[in-house]
Amino acid sequence: MQKKEPAFPSPTTDSASSAVRLAGFQFPTDTPSWRDWKWQIANRLTRLEQLEEAIRLTPSEREGIRLSGGRLSMGITPYYASLIDPLDPDCPIRRQAIPSAEEFTNSPYGMVDPLAEDSHSPVPGLVHRYPDRALLLISSHCAMYCRYCTRRRMVGEHGRAIPPQRLDEALDYLRSHGTIRDIIISGGDPLMLDDDVLEYVISSLRAIPHIEIIRIGTRMPVTLPYRITDDLCAMLRKYHPLYMSLHFTHPRDITPDVAEACGKLADAGIPLGSQTVLLKGINDSTAIIRELMHGLLKIRVRPYYLYQCDQVIGTGHFQTPVATGIRIMQELRGHTSGYAIPTFVIDAPGGGGKIPLNPDYVVASEDGRLILRNFEDRLFEYRESSHDFMLDNE
Numbered sequence: 001m002q003k004k005e006p007a008f009p010s011p012t013t014d015s016a017s018s019a020v021r022l023a024g025f026q027f028p029t030d031t032p033s034w035r036d037w038k039w040q041i042a043n044r045l046t047r048l049e050q051l052e053e054a055i056r057l058t059p060s061e062r063e064g065i066r067l068s069g070g071r072l073s074m075g076i077t078p079y080y081a082s083l084i085d086p087l088d089p090d091c092p093i094r095r096q097a098i099p100s101a102e103e104f105t106n107s108p109y110g111m112v113d114p115l116a117e118d119s120h121s122p123v124p125g126l127v128h129r130y131p132d133r134a135l136l137l138i139s140s141h142c143a144m145y146c147r148y149c150t151r152r153r154m155v156g157e158h159g160r161a162i163p164p165q166r167l168d169e170a171l172d173y174l175r176s177h178g179t180i181r182d183i184i185i186s187g188g189d190p191l192m193l194d195d196d197v198l199e200y201v202i203s204s205l206r207a208i209p210h211i212e213i214i215r216i217g218t219r220m221p222v223t224l225p226y227r228i229t230d231d232l233c234a235m236l237r238k239y240h241p242l243y244m245s246l247h248f249t250h251p252r253d254i255t256p257d258v259a260e261a262c263g264k265l266a267d268a269g270i271p272l273g274s275q276t277v278l279l280k281g282i283n284d285s286t287a288i289i290r291e292l293m294h295g296l297l298k299i300r301v302r303p304y305y306l307y308q309c310d311q312v313i314g315t316g317h318f319q320t321p322v323a324t325g326i327r328i329m330q331e332l333r334g335h336t337s338g339y340a341i342p343t344f345v346i347d348a349p350g351g352g353g354k355i356p357l358n359p360d361y362v363v364a365s366e367d368g369r370l371i372l373r374n375f376e377d378r379l380f381e382y383r384e385s386s387h388d389f390m391l392d393n394e
């Protein structure tokens with residue numbers, strides 16, 4: 001993509017007023033172009049100088065930005081940057097978006113492709129791990145590059161969209177594999193593509209008789225909510241049943257603009273789910289996850305998965321102990337709406353797929369007698385009638 005100079009005034013202030021400098025980015029948020037998603041993409045923050053004056057960067061961030069050229073470069077939409085607290089180095093928005101030097105330290109179990117997606121790709125761009133569903137990667141770009149990205153090996157590279165020939169190969173594969181009933185369109189972010197390109201892909205998939213449901217995995221409603229236009233929704237609703245998996249990390253991801261975008265999608269009849277990655281120092285507490293899940297339900301997004309952070313090179317500093325996720329699940333179940341509770345999973349290294357992890361609620365089990373623990377830690381006995389029935393009939 002061509003890089004343009006920002007159309008908004010540089011955050012640098014010649015008046016040298018520290019009040020202005022420390023107030024963060026001075027974006028003209030009231031202009032029509034602010035809500036134009038292409039303007040947002042064209043004006044992404046990609047350079048150290050753009051951040052330097054608006055945010056009090058730490059030495060680690062400065063180093064991280066310098067080192068992060070090439071793959072998974074820094075790229076932050078003005079919208080998402082406007083949510084950053086310029087004075088707080090621990091700001092959860094900031095830590096998702098701004099690289100740090102820790103990305104370039106070695107973590108002991110870091111892998112390039114931890115989910116072995118490349119070796120489960122019968123055709124480049126198509127990951128076929130489960131018999132009945134497949135993942136189609138159609139874009140290698142995103143509006144904002146999450147610093148904990150699992151696909152950092154391929155994201156942010158040149159060549160924005162899947163080449164037409166590769167797409168044809170993927171479609172041929174899908175047409176000839178009748179067991180695939182569920183297709184997930186992902187990337188990068190598929191909503192980086194223009195509506196007409198996206199519609200070509202979706203309509204081609206819809207034309208395959210054995211594909212029952214289509215899902216789109218996107219973070220656009222969070223990082224660039226203005227991408228969710230009326231035109232986009234009008235196009236998508238023609239291809240039901242169509243689901244969307246969104247990606248929320250922190251309660252601060254949910255703004256009025258995000259609520260509006262999710263409302264439009266929900267009104268278009270698209271069931272919305274959210275996938276959240278547990279990240280050290282960003283959202284690894286029950287209070288934050290609970291607040292996020294409650295916030296999601298209010299904007300009609302159903303929590304879907306809570307992920308253990310994949311062991312990708314450069315993300316060691318985000319990893320939490322597995323016990324943290326299990327504890328959070330235990331502190332949610334029974335204490336809030338079942339609808340607010342995602343499934344905690346580890347996507348198994350080596351390509352084993354998603355494996356759910358749960359607190360253990362079965363304390364003991366013997367001869368058709370189970371001792372169960374409830375959410376208040378009280379014990380209950382459950383006798384299996386099927387077990388007695390079996391004995392009676394022996």
Ligand SMILES: *Cc1c(COP(=O)(O)O)cnc(C)c1O
Nearest residue numbers: 127128129130133134135184354
């Ligand atoms: C996550 C994933 C899916 C979908 O899994 P669900 O549990 O059905 O959401 C499919 N294929 C691949 C390769 C995946 O990583």
